[in-house]
Amino acid sequence: MRLGGRLQAAIEVLDDIETRKRPASDALKDWGLSHRFAGAGDRAVIGNIVYDALRRKLSIAWRMDSGNAHDIAYGALLSDAEMSAESIAAELVDDKFAPAPLDETRLAAWESRDLADAPSYIRADVPEWCASQLEALFGDDWVREGAALAARPPVDLRVNTLKANRAKVLKELVRAGAGEAPLLAGAVRVPPLRALGRHPNVQAEPAFQKGWFEVQDLGSQIAALVTAAQPGLQVLDYCAGAGGKTLALAAVMENRGQIHAFDAEKPRLAPIFDRLKRAGVRNTQVHANPEDLVQFEGQMDIVLTDAPCTGSGTWRRRPDAKWRLSPQQLERREMEQREVLNGAKRYVKPGGCLVYVTCSLFASENNLQVEEFLRENPDYSGVDAKPLWHAAVPDAGDVLPIFPSHGMVLSPERTSTDGFYISVLQRNA
Structure with a gap:
């Protein structure tokens, strides 16, 4: 043609x-x-x-x-x-x-x-009703942040350190135009498309089939690192979905300790089995029934909740979603987030951490949601996000996310990632 x-x-x-x-x-x-x-x-x-x-x-x-x-x-x-x-x-x-x-x-x-x-919302290329949400999070920078969500995204890869290292993956993907990603030593990036070009199908590469890397946005990789998971810990990935963060946690934990991957929607969870096998993950159990989790109440060192959200932080990749989004859908997501937080908290042991993550850039889904949770749960306290950022991303230099009242906000403009919100909440010992 x-x-x-x-x-x-x-x-x-x-x-x-x-x-x-x-x-x-x-x-x-x-x-x-x-x-x-x-x-x-x-x-x-x-x-x-x-x-x-x-x-x-x-x-x-x-x-x-x-x-x-x-x-x-x-x-x-x-x-x-x-x-x-x-x-x-x-x-x-x-x-x-x-x-x-x-x-x-x-x-x-x-x-x-x-x-x-x-008008500002047109320069930001966002629905007019969404402008106040972005402004609440980014202040005067909200138009620039919105416009960055309208740019073409890169393809980010997480090197699976259970099987390979970055040099090994880069050697295999040289023809795909892959290079070192910013911020993380274990990440690879294929730059955004130019003109009418097309991205290579990296999942067709032998290195992918051998489990050397996974396709995962840099922000999602950082979210897994901010949990501070260590070998030997007990971790519950409460909204595991297809298992991207579960795989990242398994690599950080060096296949030691135990990860329990759960999702209430079985079709979302289905791909995780092949992914775990390909990646060589051995410390993960998959759960599809809520009844399976009763035994873990008050036992987990870390509970990760990648909560359902509007996905506004992924508009570079799914731009059609921003034009279908409505205030009513946002309200439903906020309700679901409260339910997820209240469901997940029961599994955190005293002194353990509840990690709340969304791929949204809306204040009402992020720091405002955490503020409400902390008001209603005095046995939890927010962990200062700045040291968590520096510990998870030691090579970031002067690159910093936004630090609202609680947690941190990653964005295409600030951190060259998709939009993510990450907040760590500690249960009092």
């Missing part, structure tokens, strides 16, 4: 997402199934255009003075594909599958409008 056919496909997918209010991944998958002639390269470029358009949906629409899928898709090429209006037009010449050209009034608006003149 030439650029014209790919651009037209992206427009159709964007229309489908908007009309049916569905995830971008589902819409792209359905398009691929109904257009089997499209190769992997075609699908990658179409996906790039769709995700770029969704990341910068508001700012592109403001500059185009139009929010329809046709004009936003063109805007994605202009903003992130490193193309000019002239180069796009040249690519579309004599392409019978190309969409209608960009209207001259739209192009004139694009070239004349300065995004600095747009």
Whole structure:
């Protein structure tokens, strides 16, 4: 396929997402199934255009003075594909599958409008109702933080120290463009895409199949380290999901001690078994039934709760989610978070720690949630987050997260990670 056919496909997918209010991944998958002639390269470029358009949906629409899928898709090429209006037009010449050209009034608006003149929430590329949440956490920097969530993300890898080291992994992934990640000595990074390129499929590499690394954002890796897990401890990963942090904890603990991985949703937990086997993890038991945990009440040194949340910290990777999010959904997540904290606290032994993590950048899901928990649970106290950061990330230099009233906030702008909130709460001995 030439650029014209790919651009037209992206427009159709964007229309489908908007009309049916569905995830971008589902819409792209359905398009691929109904257009089997499209190769992997075609699908990658179409996906790039769709995700770029969704990341910068508001700012592109403001500059185009139009929010329809046709004009936003063109805007994605202009903003992130490193193309000019002239180069796009040249690519579309004599392409019978190309969409209608960009209207001259739209192009004139694009070239004349300065995004600095747009309202704050448009410059941040976030839903207007979300602005107050970001401002509560980041203060005057909230627009810059929001805009960083609209950039293309890297692919981060955690080196599995049970089987390999970073030098070994880098040697295997040299053709994938991988290099040393910032902050952590055990992390590898494939830089963000440029233009209309595509990321290599690192999970197809023999090194992945041998368990030498896992795909895991740098922020998630840091969250596992902030728990201060040590060999020999008893740890409960209370919302384990597919097991990313469980695997990271097992490596830190050198396969010694015991990790109990639990998730209330069995389908989310299903991938963990293959991942544990591939990674060579031997100190982890998986639990799918809440009744299994009764025996651990008051016994755990560390209880990690990667709580359900809006996922606002992952908008670089799932930009369609920010346009589907509603205040009602946020309220439901806040209720679920309170339930998770109250459920998890029973397993912490005196002197042990409850670690609360979200991949959200909303104050009401993060430090405000912790403040409420501490008011209602006087037998717990917050642990100063600054020493925890320096202990977990000793090579960070002058890179610092935000430290709100409790915990720490990682973000693309501050720490070159996805958005994460991490707070450690200690049960009084």
